[in-house]
Structures are given as C-alpha cells and as structure tokens.
Amino acid sequence: MDTVAGSSLIYLFRWLVLSALVGGLAGSASAFFLVTLDMVTLYRESHRWIIAFLPLGGFLVGAIYHYWGQDVVKGNNQLIEEWQNPRKIIPFRMAPFVLLTTLLTHLFGGSAGREGTAVQMGGAIADQFTRLFHLSDSDRKTLLVTGMSAGFASVFGTPLAGTLFALEVFILGRLRYEALIPSLLAAVLADQTCRLWGVGHTHYDIPFVPALTVLILLKVLLISIGFGLVSTLFAELTHFWSKQAKRWITYSPLRPVVGGAIIAVAVYFSGTTRYIGLGVPTIVASFHEPSAWYDWILKTLSTTFTLGVGFKGGEVTPLFFVGATLGNALAPLADLPLSLLAGMGFVAVFAGASNTPLASTVMGIELFGSEASVYLALACFIAYLFSGNSGIYGSQIVGSPKQ
Amino acid sequence: MDTVAGSSLIYLFRWLVLSALVGGLAGSASAFFLVTLDMVTLYRESHRWIIAFLPLGGFLVGAIYHYWGQDVVKGNNQLIEEWQNPRKIIPFRMAPFVLLTTLLTHLFGGSAGREGTAVQMGGAIADQFTRLFHLSDSDRKTLLVTGMSAGFASVFGTPLAGTLFALEVFILGRLRYEALIPSLLAAVLADQTCRLWGVGHTHYDIPFVPALTVLILLKVLLISIGFGLVSTLFAELTHFWSKQAKRWITYSPLRPVVGGAIIAVAVYFSGTTRYIGLGVPTIVASFHEPSAWYDWILKTLSTTFTLGVGFKGGEVTPLFFVGATLGNALAPLADLPLSLLAGMGFVAVFAGASNTPLASTVMGIELFGSEASVYLALACFIAYLFSGNSGIYGSQIVGSPKQ
Known part of the structure; x- marks a missing residue:
C-alpha cells in the first residue's frame, strides 16, 4: 500500500502542477476570447452594415490559413489525430490563428460557435509543455486531454462536462480513465481562472420537471x-x-x-x-x-x-x-x-x-x-x-x- | 442513414421491452426488499434481545449457502465473472437466497448493506431471460448489465448512478458503451417501479457549498x-x-x-x-x-x-x-x-x-x-x-x- 500511495502522490503532484499551468493559461485564453467575442458581437449588432464586408472577412480567414496555417487548419480533428497517433507537436500558432479567425467570423456575421476555438487554444497551449518538460508519448496524450478539457470547461463554465468531453471525444463508444484526474484538475482550474478574470456564463433554467410516466x-x-x-x-x-x-x-x-x-x-x-x-x-x-x-x-x-x-x-x-x-x-x-x-x-x-x-x-x-x-x-x-x-x-x- | 435509423429503432424497441421486464421485476424486488428490510430493522431495534441470537442467524445464513447455494455464493463477483467470461446462466436461486440471508443478517444484528442484495437479485432475475429468449453471449452481457443497473438504481433511488455503476464495475479504468442505452432504460424503469410501489428513499442535504479557492x-x-x-x-x-x-x-x-x-x-x-x-x-x-x-x-x-x-x-x-x-x-x-x-x-x-x-x-x-x-x-x-x-x-x- 505504501508504494502505491507514494507513487500516487507523485502522480498527483506532477499533474497538479501541469494542470495548473494548462488550466491557468487555457482559462485565461478563454476569458480573453469570451470578452473579445462579446465585443465583436456587440459591435456587429450595433453596426449591421459591417455584414456587407463578410466576403472580406472570409478572405482574411481563408488567406491566414492558406498562407500561414496549413499545418493547423484541421483544428479539433488535428488534436484528435495527434492523440490517436502522435507525430508532431501542435504548432502554437493554432491558438492565435483560431482566436483571430473566429473573431473575424463573428465580427462580420458568420454563424459559428466557440468551443472549437477554446478547445484548439487549450490543446495548442498544452502541447507546448511537451517539449519544455520532455514528456513521453503517453504523458503527451494526457497533456492534450488536459488542454481540451480546460478549453471546453472554461468557455462554457462547465468543469465536469469539460472533464468528460476530453475523455470521450477521441474514441467513439469508449471512455478511458488514463487521464481522469489530470482532465478534472485542468478543467476545474481553467474554469476557476476564467471566473477569476470576472467572466461569467449564460444561465438557463428549467423551472418545472414533470414526474416520469x-x-x-x-x-x-x-x-x-x-x-x-x-x-x-x-x-x-x-x-x-x-x-x-x-x-x-x-x-x-x-x-x-x-x-x-x-x-x-x-x-x-x-x-x-x-x-x-x-x-x-x-x-x-x-x-x-x-x-x-x-x-x-x-x-x-x-x-x-x-x-x-x-x-x-x-x-x-x-x-x-x-x-x-x-x-x-x-x-x-x-x-x-x-x-x-x-x-x-x-x-x-x-x-x-x-x-x-x-x-x-x-x-x-x-x-x-x-x-x-x-x-x-x-x-x-x-x-x-x-x-x-x-x-x-x-x-x-x-x-x-x-x- | 435510413438503414442506421431502422436498425437503431429495432435495437431500441428490443431493449425497451427487455429493460421493461428486467426493470419492472428488479424494481419490484428492490421495493419488497426495502420494505422488509425496514421491518426487520425496526423489529431488531425494538427487541434488542434478538441480537443474542446472532450466532443462530449466522448458522442459518451459513447453512443455506453451504448446503444449497454453493453455486451462488460468490455474489457480485460471480456476476462480474460471468460477464467477463460467460459460462453458465446465474441460477435464479441467487435472488431469494441473498434476499433471505440479508434479512437474517439485519434482523439478528449484523452490520451490512443492501446494494449487493439488490444487484444480485437484479442480475439473477435478468439472466433468466437469456434462456427464455435464446440470447447470444453479447446480448447476455448487456442483459447482465441491465439487471445490475436496475438493482442498484432502484435500491438507492439513483437511476443515473445505477446506469453508470453497471457500465463501470466490470473493468477497472474503462467505461464501454455497448450497453449504454439498455442500462439507462433498465435503471429508469426499475427506479420508477420501486417508487410506484410507494417505496421512498432517504434524503440528504448539503445546504451550503463554498466557492472553490x-x-x-x-x-x-x-x-x-x-x-x-x-x-x-x-x-x-x-x-x-x-x-x-x-x-x-x-x-x-x-x-x-x-x-x-x-x-x-x-x-x-x-x-x-x-x-x-x-x-x-x-x-x-x-x-x-x-x-x-x-x-x-x-x-x-x-x-x-x-x-x-x-x-x-x-x-x-x-x-x-x-x-x-x-x-x-x-x-x-x-x-x-x-x-x-x-x-x-x-x-x-x-x-x-x-x-x-x-x-x-x-x-x-x-x-x-x-x-x-x-x-x-x-x-x-x-x-x-x-x-x-x-x-x-x-x-x-x-x-x-x-x-
């Protein structure tokens, strides 16, 4: 029991540190993204003529990825593929590129979401620590999970959903527990970080639930x-x-x-x-x-x-x-x-x-x-x-x- | 899409029927168990002299399994082993035996729980349909999951926990989705059945949750x-x-x-x-x-x-x-x-x-x-x-x- 407890302690401490880094950075990135997304949305709704320039916005988005982002254009699927079959570190560029192009999409009036952006920022940020800490392939997989979990958790304010999303998304019909604790720690810390920046989330309410028949x-x-x-x-x-x-x-x-x-x-x-x-x-x-x-x-x-x-x-x-x-x-x-x-x-x-x-x-x-x-x-x-x-x-x- | 939707419909209908049978029976068994457990607990607490006869109760429990229950004595582990490596149908005896011996344990003052009893009753009831409907090994595994899920869900009044328990318990560190929907349906139906019998569950309350720091x-x-x-x-x-x-x-x-x-x-x-x-x-x-x-x-x-x-x-x-x-x-x-x-x-x-x-x-x-x-x-x-x-x-x- 002693050695199990000892190695569990080392494991916990190690992933607490890594998850704090990933969670802190990914949570801050999500906070910045949510605030700027709100700003561009407000700007678009009060200056609707800007939608006429959506083709221009489209050209910017397209050109950014065409000329400088061929190796990060696959987005979420790229993170999933790297987890399944590790080949090369996700370029950090993925984070600013997806942030900028998402804001352009929303500013000029495209219809899109935000989880892809947060998950890609989280994944790209996390993967930079692979080189810094010389992590093994298996640790790197866990690290990618923490990045995606942190991004998802902080952008929606749902830490447990982020935890499970990053464990569920890679393989259809399986949930593997290898990264269970790192995923939870990163999600919780990212969500807390985003809230510390003063960024709140939308509330929904189901006031009445009938008894099942x-x-x-x-x-x-x-x-x-x-x-x-x-x-x-x-x-x-x-x-x-x-x-x-x-x-x-x-x-x-x-x-x-x-x-x-x-x-x-x-x-x-x-x-x-x-x-x-x-x-x-x-x-x-x-x-x-x-x-x-x-x-x-x-x-x-x-x-x-x-x-x-x-x-x-x-x-x-x-x-x-x-x-x-x-x-x-x-x-x-x-x-x-x-x-x-x-x-x-x-x-x-x-x-x-x-x-x-x-x-x-x-x-x-x-x-x-x-x-x-x-x-x-x-x-x-x-x-x-x-x-x-x-x-x-x-x-x-x-x-x-x-x- | 049409054939997928069609075969999904058949799958859903099939498991709705089987889960209703398993859930209805296992939920009723749990209701009966909870009521009788309450009765024997009340009796013991108001007639404490009965604890002096705990050795007699012990002999009854021991003798029942020694003489007539060698093939059902492993309980929960037996269900887990049959799922991992199917060999023979769980004898129906498992259900009445574990019910009776649990009641004896509680009546005479042993310290024990109830989930083992409910899970074994659910598993043993479910497995009887294997023979009745000539199910394949893989369907039988799903059926065992529904039985355990139904038992757990109804004895605690927690359908989602029952659903996940029966998917999580067989293999440490994996959650497989093969039986996801049957497990949920059986859990929900067993829980509802138990409540229809008028059996309630204990309420607990956490009135104040501090913000995480x-x-x-x-x-x-x-x-x-x-x-x-x-x-x-x-x-x-x-x-x-x-x-x-x-x-x-x-x-x-x-x-x-x-x-x-x-x-x-x-x-x-x-x-x-x-x-x-x-x-x-x-x-x-x-x-x-x-x-x-x-x-x-x-x-x-x-x-x-x-x-x-x-x-x-x-x-x-x-x-x-x-x-x-x-x-x-x-x-x-x-x-x-x-x-x-x-x-x-x-x-x-x-x-x-x-x-x-x-x-x-x-x-x-x-x-x-x-x-x-x-x-x-x-x-x-x-x-x-x-x-x-x-x-x-x-x-x-x-x-x-x-x-």
Missing part, C-alpha cells in the same frame, strides 16, 4: 430520436457544403469570400441577424417563450454553410441553438414543458453530433440543475444512438459500435 | 487522499477477516456462528446498536451534527468482520456510513462545512472501494444536488486514484492503470 417516457424517446436525426443532418450538411466548396472553388481563400457573399445577401434580404453569430439570445429565449418552428432549420443551414465554406469558430453553441429551438417547437405537440424540451434538445443534438453522450448529460446537469437529469440522459443517450457513426469530428475512431 | 482545493485533495486510503483499509480488512475465518474454521456454516457470537458480545458490552445494521440514522445525522471521531473506525470493523465471516448484504451503505462520518470528523480540522465533507466522504469512500468514480460522482449529484458537483468529483476521483488496485469486488480486471 410511461406515456412521457415514450414521448421522450420519440423526440430524442428526432434530436439524433437532426444531429446527423447537421454533421452531414457541414461535410456537404465543405465538399461542394472544394469542388467548385480550388483557391481556398476564395471559398469563404463567395460563401460570405451568399450569407451577407441572405441576411440583407431576410432582414434579421437571428441566425448569424452565436445566437445566445435566441437560445435563452427558447427556455421561456415559443420559438419559430423553422428556427432550427435556418440555424442549421447558416452554420453548416458558414463552417463548410471555411469560416472558423465551433459547432457547439449553434448545436445548442438548433436543439433548444427544435425542442421548444416540439413542446406544444408533445404537451410537455417548453423549458424542459429546450434543455433536452440543447444537450441532445450536441450529444449526437459530437458522440459524447456522458459529457452532454453532465453539461445539462451543470447548466440546468440535477432535477431533470433523467430526461437529459434519455435525450442524450438516444440521440447518440440515432446519430449513427458520422459526427462533427470526422477523425473519431469507432471503439464500440452503438448497437 | 486554491487553499480549499489543496485541503480537498488531502482529505480525498484520506478517503481513498480508508477505502483500501475497508477492502483489505474484509479480505483479512474472510481469510482468518477460512483458516481457523473449516466447516463454513460455523464461521458466521462464531463471528456472530463475537459481534453479539461486542454489542452487549458496548451497549449501542449504532454500528450494526445499515446505520442510516447515523449517516443522516452526520450531515448536520458532529459525529464521534471514531464512528468510521468502528463501522469499518463491524462491517468488514460481519461480511468477512460470511453474513450477507452489501458493502455500500456501510461505506457511505464510514465516509460520511469520516468526512464529518475532518470538517472542523479543515474548517469546511460539515455537510459538504459528509457528502464528499459518503460517495468518495464508495468510489475508492468499488472503483467506480463516475457512478459515485453522479450518485452524489443525484442525492445532494448539482451545486457540490466539483467537490464530489474531486473527492471521488482522488479517492479512486489512492485506493490502489484492490477493492471490494475482487473479480474486477484492470483495464487501465490508475496512473
């Missing part, structure tokens, strides 16, 4: 199948737009230019900025008032198109938007509370698209409280089952089949 | 190391008493007779029944008033001795007792809230002894609410790290090393 269970299963199918639609559409853009436009910086022009025209004629940017106000509203039935369709189109043509950001907040407004729209049909279905959709469409059902369930519990936990788990697990083996992270390998 | 984090880590070491002590002591009993007494029904006599004498001279039975009143009290500093030591001794000499029941509720009273005793030293440390110890000593850190964390969230989730996760994960590779389930195989 057989009828409600059957409704929940049916609706959750819908969430899963929409996850697949989202992932497939992103791949589709990306393939089309590559097929028709060979010079890559031109793709977001053309794509940006199309989005700008669509925004101009629709007269609304509801479907660009993060969409947080619409997500919040979906918890207490009816959304339009087509909200989830338009957000799916705008985000998959934005990302498919080469803008940067992430998929997760738009997935929350799609799920929450879809759940909201289904609530009257199912005769179930609006906020409960919005919350279920919020996490379930994300669970299906990212293939991380446990992280998604726990995220729901962290954001909405534990009263709805069974509903959240049912929604996430069933959406995971019905989203098939494709997802937003193409580099995931299948560890266990879903059925 | 670096100092508090370091205290929490130190205390959680203590929880982990106590888990190991509990598991090692159970093995120790069992080895001693087997070494000195070859006729197995005699072991609980001698052991029972020793416990009865100890209870008589100590003049308290605080350390026998489940100990739920002491656990509840540890959330709002100081426990004695030695409570956890005496409960560890009484339970490991009771189970080591051959009485039946489970380890989990006594582990809650040990952890909650230990946390409670450490609270003034650490200058942290009593109820928070009681709650952390409650789940963490269980996490360390059972090697199921995620199920334990989620159990804490289900019982105490999500506000303390980071504290609960830190306690459970660190206790898991420091409990080494031994645990109360000797048949677990190591999938991933802890460090």
Whole structure:
C-alpha cells in the first residue's frame, strides 16, 4: 500500500502542477476570447452594415490559413489525430490563428460557435509543455486531454462536462480513465481562472420537471430520436457544403469570400441577424417563450454553410441553438414543458453530433440543475444512438459500435 | 442513414421491452426488499434481545449457502465473472437466497448493506431471460448489465448512478458503451417501479457549498487522499477477516456462528446498536451534527468482520456510513462545512472501494444536488486514484492503470 500511495502522490503532484499551468493559461485564453467575442458581437449588432464586408472577412480567414496555417487548419480533428497517433507537436500558432479567425467570423456575421476555438487554444497551449518538460508519448496524450478539457470547461463554465468531453471525444463508444484526474484538475482550474478574470456564463433554467410516466417516457424517446436525426443532418450538411466548396472553388481563400457573399445577401434580404453569430439570445429565449418552428432549420443551414465554406469558430453553441429551438417547437405537440424540451434538445443534438453522450448529460446537469437529469440522459443517450457513426469530428475512431 | 435509423429503432424497441421486464421485476424486488428490510430493522431495534441470537442467524445464513447455494455464493463477483467470461446462466436461486440471508443478517444484528442484495437479485432475475429468449453471449452481457443497473438504481433511488455503476464495475479504468442505452432504460424503469410501489428513499442535504479557492482545493485533495486510503483499509480488512475465518474454521456454516457470537458480545458490552445494521440514522445525522471521531473506525470493523465471516448484504451503505462520518470528523480540522465533507466522504469512500468514480460522482449529484458537483468529483476521483488496485469486488480486471 505504501508504494502505491507514494507513487500516487507523485502522480498527483506532477499533474497538479501541469494542470495548473494548462488550466491557468487555457482559462485565461478563454476569458480573453469570451470578452473579445462579446465585443465583436456587440459591435456587429450595433453596426449591421459591417455584414456587407463578410466576403472580406472570409478572405482574411481563408488567406491566414492558406498562407500561414496549413499545418493547423484541421483544428479539433488535428488534436484528435495527434492523440490517436502522435507525430508532431501542435504548432502554437493554432491558438492565435483560431482566436483571430473566429473573431473575424463573428465580427462580420458568420454563424459559428466557440468551443472549437477554446478547445484548439487549450490543446495548442498544452502541447507546448511537451517539449519544455520532455514528456513521453503517453504523458503527451494526457497533456492534450488536459488542454481540451480546460478549453471546453472554461468557455462554457462547465468543469465536469469539460472533464468528460476530453475523455470521450477521441474514441467513439469508449471512455478511458488514463487521464481522469489530470482532465478534472485542468478543467476545474481553467474554469476557476476564467471566473477569476470576472467572466461569467449564460444561465438557463428549467423551472418545472414533470414526474416520469410511461406515456412521457415514450414521448421522450420519440423526440430524442428526432434530436439524433437532426444531429446527423447537421454533421452531414457541414461535410456537404465543405465538399461542394472544394469542388467548385480550388483557391481556398476564395471559398469563404463567395460563401460570405451568399450569407451577407441572405441576411440583407431576410432582414434579421437571428441566425448569424452565436445566437445566445435566441437560445435563452427558447427556455421561456415559443420559438419559430423553422428556427432550427435556418440555424442549421447558416452554420453548416458558414463552417463548410471555411469560416472558423465551433459547432457547439449553434448545436445548442438548433436543439433548444427544435425542442421548444416540439413542446406544444408533445404537451410537455417548453423549458424542459429546450434543455433536452440543447444537450441532445450536441450529444449526437459530437458522440459524447456522458459529457452532454453532465453539461445539462451543470447548466440546468440535477432535477431533470433523467430526461437529459434519455435525450442524450438516444440521440447518440440515432446519430449513427458520422459526427462533427470526422477523425473519431469507432471503439464500440452503438448497437 | 435510413438503414442506421431502422436498425437503431429495432435495437431500441428490443431493449425497451427487455429493460421493461428486467426493470419492472428488479424494481419490484428492490421495493419488497426495502420494505422488509425496514421491518426487520425496526423489529431488531425494538427487541434488542434478538441480537443474542446472532450466532443462530449466522448458522442459518451459513447453512443455506453451504448446503444449497454453493453455486451462488460468490455474489457480485460471480456476476462480474460471468460477464467477463460467460459460462453458465446465474441460477435464479441467487435472488431469494441473498434476499433471505440479508434479512437474517439485519434482523439478528449484523452490520451490512443492501446494494449487493439488490444487484444480485437484479442480475439473477435478468439472466433468466437469456434462456427464455435464446440470447447470444453479447446480448447476455448487456442483459447482465441491465439487471445490475436496475438493482442498484432502484435500491438507492439513483437511476443515473445505477446506469453508470453497471457500465463501470466490470473493468477497472474503462467505461464501454455497448450497453449504454439498455442500462439507462433498465435503471429508469426499475427506479420508477420501486417508487410506484410507494417505496421512498432517504434524503440528504448539503445546504451550503463554498466557492472553490486554491487553499480549499489543496485541503480537498488531502482529505480525498484520506478517503481513498480508508477505502483500501475497508477492502483489505474484509479480505483479512474472510481469510482468518477460512483458516481457523473449516466447516463454513460455523464461521458466521462464531463471528456472530463475537459481534453479539461486542454489542452487549458496548451497549449501542449504532454500528450494526445499515446505520442510516447515523449517516443522516452526520450531515448536520458532529459525529464521534471514531464512528468510521468502528463501522469499518463491524462491517468488514460481519461480511468477512460470511453474513450477507452489501458493502455500500456501510461505506457511505464510514465516509460520511469520516468526512464529518475532518470538517472542523479543515474548517469546511460539515455537510459538504459528509457528502464528499459518503460517495468518495464508495468510489475508492468499488472503483467506480463516475457512478459515485453522479450518485452524489443525484442525492445532494448539482451545486457540490466539483467537490464530489474531486473527492471521488482522488479517492479512486489512492485506493490502489484492490477493492471490494475482487473479480474486477484492470483495464487501465490508475496512473
């Protein structure tokens, strides 16, 4: 027992130090990102003419990656591939590039998220310590986990979801415990760091959770199948737009230019900025008032198109938007509370698209409280089952089949 | 997409039916068990002279397994081994035998728990459907998961913890998703069934959770190391008493007779029944008033001795007792809230002894609410790290090393 306790102590101390470094830096990066993202969003909403320059923003994003960022352009998938098959240290450039291009995307009115940005900043920051401390391949894998966990945890203010996301995302259908404690420490420290910078997170509320009955269970299963199918639609559409853009436009910086022009025209004629940017106000509203039935369709189109043509950001907040407004729209049909279905959709469409059902369930519990936990788990697990083996992270390998 | 959705539908429907059967039966069995357990506990507490007959109760328990239960005596470990290496259907006898012997253990004043009983009833009930529906080996593994999940979920009223427990318990350091959805469905349905029978569960409360600081984090880590070491002590002591009993007494029904006599004498001279039975009143009290500093030591001794000499029941509720009273005793030293440390110890000593850190964390969230989730996760994960590779389930195989 003594030697086990001794080596556990050394292990704990070592990862406490590394997680504090990674968590402190990644949490600070997330805080800076959240503050600047708020600024560009506010600027865009009060100077809407800037959306006319979305093609220019697209050119900047495209050119940055085309000329200087070929080795960091694969983003989240690159982190996943390095974990699966370590080859070379993630260039630090990944962090400032994704930060800058995400801000450009949001400033000029693309529709995107933020988890990709935070996770890539966290992963790129973490991996720099591999060289500094001469870490082995297996320690480096753990380090990559801490970076992604720290980024995810701090950008959403959900430390346990960050912990599990970084353990779940690499292999579909498996959760390995090798990095369990480092992942938790980095997530907690990153989240605390981000909060120390005074950066808060959006609050959502599910005020009433009905008792489960057989009828409600059957409704929940049916609706959750819908969430899963929409996850697949989202992932497939992103791949589709990306393939089309590559097929028709060979010079890559031109793709977001053309794509940006199309989005700008669509925004101009629709007269609304509801479907660009993060969409947080619409997500919040979906918890207490009816959304339009087509909200989830338009957000799916705008985000998959934005990302498919080469803008940067992430998929997760738009997935929350799609799920929450879809759940909201289904609530009257199912005769179930609006906020409960919005919350279920919020996490379930994300669970299906990212293939991380446990992280998604726990995220729901962290954001909405534990009263709805069974509903959240049912929604996430069933959406995971019905989203098939494709997802937003193409580099995931299948560890266990879903059925 | 269509064929994936189609086969997912068939899978879901199939496991909905099987999980409803397993959940309904295992949940009813848990309800019956909880009610009768309450009755025998009440009877013992109002007729304490019955403890003088603990040696007789010991003989009955020992004789039942010696003469008619050799093929079901390994209990939880037997379920784990059948899952790892399927050989023969679990005899249905396992269910009534463990029910009856657990009630005898509690009626005459042994110190034991209830999760072993519920999990074995669930597992044995579930496995009967293997023959009925001619299931394949891989479906049978899933079925065993549903039985254990259903038993655990319904006996504690914690469906998500039951879901994860049955996925986590077989292989140390891995969580496989093959049975994710069946496990959840069985857990939810068993829990609902148990509640439909009007059987409630104990409530615990952590009214105040302090904001995390670096100092508090370091205290929490130190205390959680203590929880982990106590888990190991509990598991090692159970093995120790069992080895001693087997070494000195070859006729197995005699072991609980001698052991029972020793416990009865100890209870008589100590003049308290605080350390026998489940100990739920002491656990509840540890959330709002100081426990004695030695409570956890005496409960560890009484339970490991009771189970080591051959009485039946489970380890989990006594582990809650040990952890909650230990946390409670450490609270003034650490200058942290009593109820928070009681709650952390409650789940963490269980996490360390059972090697199921995620199920334990989620159990804490289900019982105490999500506000303390980071504290609960830190306690459970660190206790898991420091409990080494031994645990109360000797048949677990190591999938991933802890460090």
